[in-house]
Amino acid sequence: MTKAVILVLDSFGVGSAPDAARFGDVGANTLASIAREFAKIKGRQLELPNLAGLGLIRAAKAASDQTILVQDADKVAGAYGYAAELSSGKDTPSGHWEIAGVPVLFDWGYFDQKTASFPQALIEQLCAETGVPGILGNCHASGTEILKKLGDEHVQTGKPICYTSADSVFQVAAHEEHFGLERLLNFCQVARRLLDEYNIGRVIARPFLGDGPDSYARTGNRRDYSVLPPAPTVLDKLTQAGGEVISIGKIADIYAHQGISRSLKATGLTALLDTTLQQMQQADSNSLIFTNLVDFDQNYGHRRDPIGYGEALEYFDSRLPELIAALDDDTLLLLTADHGCDPTWPGTEHTREFIPVLCYRKGMADVDLGQRNSFADIGQTLADLFSLEAMSYGDSFFKQLTTN
């Protein structure tokens, strides 16, 4: 009789990782930076009482020397720690796969050039196979800025906007009505096939709507086309053993639909949390509800909006008691992240950070899990929790969850 609920607060880092210098990210700290800016601009401290009650602030203080302007809780109930990443990249698939016990130890392909980023041969093949009259963009860009810049030209010419970043991604923005959503998804599927030889981790469809640069806005119909994880994840092992993995949000896309029993889409924090709560009420034994909260990353981290990020965290915190109340005795709640995205850091990219690892089960005392050397400790713990064969990576902290 075991169930687990994992919520990935996408990009919620708690301090630069030991290897952050390799990424130019020494000193990045998503939580500390948000709290600092929040206090400065709003004139009050960021309030996260429920996250603090699960040990967030203790974990964050242990992970970094930086001041965290968030009140700690007097009393913590739960197991709390912070984890460094083994994977070579600081991208979403690497983070998620490592959480599920499979770090990405090889190097992804990247489009390093800031402009003229894509090989001519690739562009020609893509245009020939899809029939588009050419592409726009062909550069590193922020997905919202590039709509302002190239949205009109896209609508006029029918050329999709293709861009990338420091991540191993090929992103395609197109107007849902003028270009068509189905056409965009088909275009991305062709791109996915052509990009395998370039070792690119993800193709992302970025549909948008609107009438001009001031109103162009991305819709909830984003789709991610990922390559397969390099080895079976704990999700595969659980489903193969007869358990159920329920994906909420973009989880299924990130795991390339491997080891997923059911997939539910929802747009926005409120709907993602509502769907998670609904599934918690229905879940059978031996099931894992796995939710990705993309808004933190997509709407605030990459947008370099610390106040929006802080407000979203406060909203999440305000809904945490509902999640905790919905837990039955045999359900483990696990809150974590997949990388950092410090909204005060230069540029618009992710930041190489420790992730928080917060676990809670009814009646738990406080347990310090300390520093974990891989996100895979989570996957290994899940393997233990569901009595599956051990994963190849990660140290389980399962025993620490049960001895109190």
Ligand SMILES: O=P(O)(O)O[C@H]1O[C@H](CO)[C@@H](O)[C@H]1O
């Ligand atoms: O600027 P947007 O389109 O949100 O792109 C961001 O989203 C991608 C996936 O997280 C990253 O590679 C980053 O570039």
Ligand SMILES: [Mn+2]
């Ligand atoms: Mn992410």
Ligand SMILES: [Mn+2]
């Ligand atoms: Mn991101």
